[in-house]
Amino acid sequence: MLVGIILLPLLTGLLIPHFIPGGRRRRFCFLMASQIVEVCVVTAAVLSGRDYTSDIWRLTESLTIALNLDGVAAVFCLLTVISWLLTLLYSYEYMQHEHGHEANFYTFLFISEGMLLGTALSADFVSMYVFYELTSLCSMPLVLYERTRKAITGAVKYLYYSIGGAFFVLFGLAVLYDNTFTLDFLPGGTLIPGHHTQLVLASIFCIILGFGTKAGMFPMHNWLPTAHPVAPAPASALLSGIITKAGVIGILRVIYFIAGANRLRGTWVQTACLSLALFTVFMGSMMAFTEKNFKKRLAYSSISQISYVLTGLFVLSQEGLMGSLLQITFHAAAKIALFYIAGILICLAGVRSVERFRGVGRRLPVTFGCFVFAALSLVGIPPFGGFVSKWYISLAALDGLPGAFAYLAPAVLLLSALLTAGYLFPPIIRGFFPGADLPESPGDRLREPWQLTVPLILLAAVCGLLGLFPDLLTSVMQRIAGAVL
C-alpha cells in the first residue's frame, strides 16, 4: 500500500511524459488521472485509520528502509497530494507560457512528489534521511527549468545547501545510531538515558540545523530567496508551500520521535533553536517588507512563516505541536495560492515588481480577489485560517515556555504579523486602487483561464472556510498531537 503510494508518482513521472503518444493534452490527461488516483489512494489509506507499516528494504543490518503511516505522516501526505493535484491543473495552462522541455518538468515534478511522500511516510530515521536527500536531488531540476544563468545558479545553490544540511543531519544520525535503542520513530523518543548526553544534544542540534536548511531557518536560509523566485510559478509554489516542509517533518520527527520532548525541554538546544526560529521569523518578514520583487518577497515571507511552525515545534508542548500542524496546513494553502497569483501576474500581465501592481487588480479581478483571502489568512486576521494556527502557537508559547521566552515569542510573532500585513496589503491596495495619477489607463480586463483560477479559488476557499470552522481541523490535529505527546 504505502509502497504503492510512493511508486505510483515515480512511475507516472518516469513513463507518462515521455512514452505516452499523442499530444500535450492527451499526455496531460494521463498525468491528471494518475494524480487523482494517487489522491484517492492516500485519502483511502488515511481515512481507513489502519496503521500501515511496510518494511521495504534492508541495505545492511544498520541501514533499513521502512514506511509507516501515522498521524503526522497522514497530514503531510494529504497536503502533498492535494497541492500536487492543484498545481498540476494550474501548470497545464501555466507551462504553455514557459519555454523549455516540459516533459522533464513533469517527470521531476512527480518524482519529487514520490520522494516527498517517502520522507513523510518513513518509519525510521535512516529511511527518512534517504528520502530527504533524494527529495532535494530530484526537486533541483524544477528550479533550473528556465535555464537562465540565474535559474541555474539558484538551483545549484539550493542543491548545495540541501546536501550540506543533509550532511549535518548525517553527523547527528551517526551519533544517534550509537545512542538510541532504535532509530525507528517512537512517540516519546528512543534515546538511551545518560549516554554521552552533551554529545547527543549537540548532534540533535546539528540535525535540527540540517533540516532547518530545508525549512529556511536562519543560519542556512540563504538559498531560499535565490531559488524560489527563479523557478516557474508551480514549482516555486510547491517548493515554498510543501517541499520546504520536508525540513519541518525532519525536525518534528527528531524532536518528538527520536529525542523525545521531555529530554529536550529546558536544555540549551531548546533555547538555541527557539532563538534561531524567532530571529528567523522576524528577519524573514523584515526582508520581505523591504523586497520589491514579488516572488522574492513571497520567498522571504515563507522563511518567516515556516519559522512560525518551528517556533511551535520548539515549544515542545501539545498545543505547540498542534499549532504548528495547523500552521503548516494554512501556510501551505496561502503560500501556494500567493505563488499561483505571482505566476498569473507574470504570465498574463507580465508584472514582476511590486511597484507595477497599480491597477492590475482591475484587470485580474478574480486573481486579486483570491489574493485578498490568501493575504488575510497569511497575516492571520480572524476569522481566516492563519489566525487559528498563530493563535494556538502563541498560546502554547505563553504557557509552555520558560522565562522571558514566554513573552518574547508571542511578541515577535505579533510583530512579524504586522510586518506581514505591511508587505502584503499595499500591493493589493495598489492593485485595486491605482489612484487618479496613473499615467496610462491600466488596460481593460484580461481573460483568466479557468485552469489557472480554479485551483486558486479552491485554495482561497480553504483559507476562508477552515478559518470559519476551525474545529474541523483542530480536533484532528488535537488527536494527532495527543498521540505524539
Added chain:
Amino acid sequence: MSFVQNFPFFSVILSLLCAVTSFFLDARWAKRLTLFLLCTSIGLQGSVLSFCYRNHMSYEYLMGHFAAPWGNEIALGILEPLFALLFATVMLCCVLGGIKRMERDVFPGKQSYYWIMVDLAHVSLLALCYTNDIFTGYVFIEICTIASCALLSIRENGRALIAAVRYMVFALIGSGLFLIGVIFTYSITGQLLFPQLYETIASLWEAGTYRFSMTIAIGLMVVGLAIKSGMFPFHFWMPDTYGRATPASSGILSGVISKGYIFLLIKIIYRVVGIEIFAASGVQTLLLLFGIAGMVAGSVSAIFAKRLTTMVAFSSVAQIGYIYMGLGMGTQAALIAVFFQIFSHALTKPMLFLSASQLANVSGGRQDFRSLCGAGHRHPVAGFTFTVGALSMVGIPLFAGFIPKLYFATSAFGLGWKTWPVLLALAVSTVLNVMYFLYTTILIWLPREEGARNHNRVMPQVETIVPAALLAGFNLMVGIHSSALTALFTQGIDLFCQ
C-alpha cells in the same frame, strides 16, 4: 701442509713475474699474458677459498726464513681469498669490457705498459688481501698507488694527467700519514706482524700507557687509508680520477683498488688494533659521522654533476660513505653489511662505468645528459646493464644493493643514539640515489625521437657486452641468493677476528 696453501704465495709471485715479463712483450702478448694471469689467479684464489672453507681453517704462511716476530708472513682465513677472488674477477671483467676502449684511448706503443700496470695493481691487491705484516701493507699500498696512477695517467688526455697528479698528491699524503702511523706503532710496540701487534697493543692499553700516542697512531693510519679510499672530506680527487680515466681503469680504480685499501683498514681495525680499543679510541665515531656525511654529500654533488661518468664517480663517494658508516657502527652485523657493501659496490660500479662509456659511445661520445636521451634504445645491452646498476644502487630488493642497505639498517637497531642517524641517512641517501640514478635511467630510456636524432643505432660488440652482463648476473646473484654469502662472511669473520 697441503699444497693448496701455497697458492696465495704463488699467485703473488706469478703476477709479479707476469708484470716483469710483460716488459719484453708487445701489447698483444702482454694482453694475453695479463688475461691468462687474471684467469689463473681467479682459479687459485677459488681453490684456496674452497680449501679454507671446507676445512674451516685459517693459517699463517712464512715468507722467507725468519719466523715471527722478525720475518714476513701472510695469513689467510676465508675472507682473504674471498676478497682476492672478488678483486681478480672484477678486474678481469673490467679489463675485458674496457679493452676496445682502452685501445682507442692509449697509444699503441704504450699499451704493453698498461698491461704491466694492471698486473702490478693486481699483485698489490693480492698482497693487501693476504699480508700479515703492516709494513708490507705500506709497501703494497705504494705500489698500488703507483700502478693506479699510471693506469689513470696513461690516457693521452690533459685532464686525465691533471687528475692523475691530483690523485697522486692525495694518495701520497695518505700513504705518508699511514707510514707515520706505522712508525709510531712500531716505535711504541716494536712489532710489525699483526698478531704480535695485537697482543702488544692490547697489553699496553691494559696497562694504560701510551694510550694517547696509540690513538694518534691509529688515527694516522685510518686517515691515511681513508684519504686513499676517498672518504668524504678527502674525496676531491675522486670524480675527476674516476670520471676521466679510460673505462677499464675507472672500473678498476673505483671498483677494486679503493676496496683493497678498505680491506686493509678493516684488517688493521680488527686484527691489529682490536675493535674494543678502536671503539674506545673514539676514531670509530668519527668514521660513522664522516661516513654519513659522505653518503649525503656524495649524492648531492652527484645530482649536480654535468657528465654521466662524473655522476657515477660521485656516487661512489656516497657508496664509500656507506662502508665507513658501517665501520663506524662497529658491530659484527655491521661488519657483514660492510662486506656486502664492498661486494655489491665492487660488482656494480665497474658495470656502471662500462655501460656508461658504451652509452656515451652511441651518443657521439658525448657525456652530457641531453645527448644521452634515448641512448638505451641505441645500445640496449648497455642500457640494460646500466639500469640494473642503477636499481642496485637505489637499493631495490632482488638487486645486490639492497642487501647491504638491509643489513646496515637491521644492525642499526640497538646501537643507542647511533640508530636514528643511520636510519635517516639510509633513507635520505636512497632518495638522493633515486634522484640521480633513476633520473638518468629514465633519460636513457626515453624514446628515440625525444633524444638526439643524429646517432643511429650501433651494433654492440660482444666483448664489451659479456663482462658487463656477467657483472649484472653476479649482481643479481648476490641480490637474490645472499644467504650463502652471509654464511661465508659469518664464518670468515670468526676466523678473522680470533
Added chain:
Amino acid sequence: MSSWFLLLPVFLPLVGGLLSYFIVFPSDGSRRWFYGILTVATTALAWMAILRCGSDTFILLRFTDKLTLSFRMDGAARLFAGLSATLWPVTMVYAWDYMRHEKHLRMFWAFFTASFGVTLGIAFSANMMTMYLFYELLTLATLPLVMQPMTSKAIQAGIKYVIYSMSGAALAFIGLVFVIVTDAQDFVIGGHLAGYAGSRTTLLSVFALSFLGFGVKAAIWPLHAWLPAAAVAPTPVTALLHAVAVVKAGAFACIRLTYYAFGPEAVAGSWAQELVMTLAIFTIVYGSSMSLKQQHFKRRLAYSTVSNLSYILFAVSIMTTEALTASFLHLIYHSVVKIMAFFAAGAVLHYGEREYVDELEGLGKYMPVTFACFTVASCALTGIPPFNGFISKWYIALAAVHTYHPLPLLGFAALLLSALFTAIYMFQVVVRAWFPSKEGILPLPGTVREAGALMLVPMIVLAAACLVMGLFPQSLLDLIREAVSV
C-alpha cells in the same frame, strides 16, 4: 589447492607482459587478442586462487633464514586481489578503444599487463619483505605508463612520481627493517607488537614514518603532489592505476602495516596514531577543497582521489576492527566509482574533445550514456543514498563515532565537509552537462559524439555495479567482516 598456485597469477602477467615488449605484433587486432587473452587468463587464475587457495604460506626465496619472499592467501588478500582482478579486464576493454590512436603502444601494453601481476603480488604477499619488494616494483612497472605520452610534461610527472614513491619506500624501508628486527614481519591480523618490550618511542616513530612512507602512494598530505601531476597519463592509466591499483596498493599497505604487522594495540592511543590521523583528516579536507579549484577535468578527479584515499587512511588510523571493515568497504567502493568517473572523463576527452570543466556546457545531450554514468558516479562519490558511497561513509562514520574521542569525531566532521565539497565539484559538472544555461551553450564541433561501445560497456557495467553495491551491500559487508576477522 596448495599455495604455490599463487605464483601463477603474479608471475604470468609480470613475465608475460615484460617479454611481450619484444614481440612485434603484425596488427592491432593481434596485439589486442594477445593481451586480452593474457589478462583474462590472469584474471581467471587470480579468481581461482581467491576462491580455492588455502591459507598456507609458499616460500619462493630465502634471503636469510627469517627473511623470505613468500606468498599467502588471507582475507585481506582476497579482497584486494579480487578488486584488482575484476577491474583490470574492464579497464583493458576500455583501453582497447581509448589507446587506439596513441603512440608507444608496445610499452603501454607490456607494462600495463606487468603491473597487473605486481598488484596481485602486493595482494598475495605474506610478509613485509615481499610486500615491500612488490611495492617498489609497482613504482617501476607503472612509471612508463605515467610517462606514456612522452611529452615533456608527462616525463616531468613521471620523474616526480618516481621520486615521491621511492622516498615513500625509503621511509617504509625503516618500518620494514624494524618489523624484521622484531620478528613481526609475517602478516597476522592483530599484529605482533602489542607487547613490544623495547623502547616505545622507537616503535611509535618507526610506525609514523613507515605509515607516511606507504601513505605516499595513497597520496597523504604533504606527499600527495605526484598524484595530480600524474593526471597527464592516458585515461586508462589514470583510472586504473591512480584511482585503483597504485593508490589502493598504498592504502592496502597501510592496512597491512597497521593491522597485520604492528597491530592496533601497539599503536592505538599514542601520539603516532594521532599524528597520522590528523594528517589524514587534513588531507581529506585539503584534497577536496583543492579539487574545487581545478578547472581541468581529470586533475579535479585526481584531487578528489587524494581526498577519498584519506577517507580510507582515516578509517585505518581509527584502529578498530569495524574501522578496518569500513576502510575496506570504502577502498572497494571508491575504486569502482572513481574508475567509472575517470572513464567518463576519458570519454569526454577522447570523443567530446573537452578537457576543462567549463567547456562541458550541454555536452550531456551529445554523450548521454557517458554523462548518465558520470551522474551515477557523482551521486555515489557524494554519498547520496542509496548509492554505494553512502554506505561506506556511513560505516566509517559509525566507526569514528564509536570511539567517542574528539579527534575521530572531528575527522568525521571533516569527512562530511569534504563530502559537501565533493557534491559541489561533481555536480557542477553534472549540471553543466545536462542543463546548459541559455546564455552559455558553446558551439560544438560536429565531431563530438557518444563514446564507442568498447568504452561505454565498461562504464555501464561499473555504473550497474555501483547501484547493486549500493542496494545490496550486506553480502559484501559480511564478506569483509569475515575476511578481517581471520
Added chain:
Amino acid sequence: MEQLFGNLLYNYEEVVAVILFSIGFCILLFSRNLIKKVVGLDIMDTGVFLLLASRGYIAGRHVPIIVDGITTAEYYINPIPAGLVLTGIVVSVSVSALMLSLTVRIYRTYHTLDVDSLYMMMSVSKGGKQ
C-alpha cells in the same frame, strides 16, 4: 717548560724529522709549481725516513753488516728499521720518478707547471668531448 725542552733536546731526531715532514707537507700542499710539489714530497719522505731510522739506532753499536765475523746481536743496531727505510726509499724514489714523468707530460700538454692555471684550463675545457 724546561722538561719539555729537555724532552725535545733529548730526542732531537724526532724534532728534526717532524720539522722536515711539516716543511715537505706544506710545500706539497701549498706550492703551486708541480716540480716544487715533487721536491716537497721528497723532503716529507726524508723526514719520515729519518724518524724511522732513528727508531732503530742504538747508541754505540754498529751497522748490521757482518764484516769481521761478529754474530752476536748485541753488537749491532736493530736491523729491521734499516730494512724498512731502505724499502721506503726505494718506494719514494719510484714515486717521485712517476710524479716527475707526469709533470713532464703535463708540461708538454699545457706548457705550464702552475697548478692554478692548469685547473683554469681544465674548467675551460669542461663538459666537452672526452
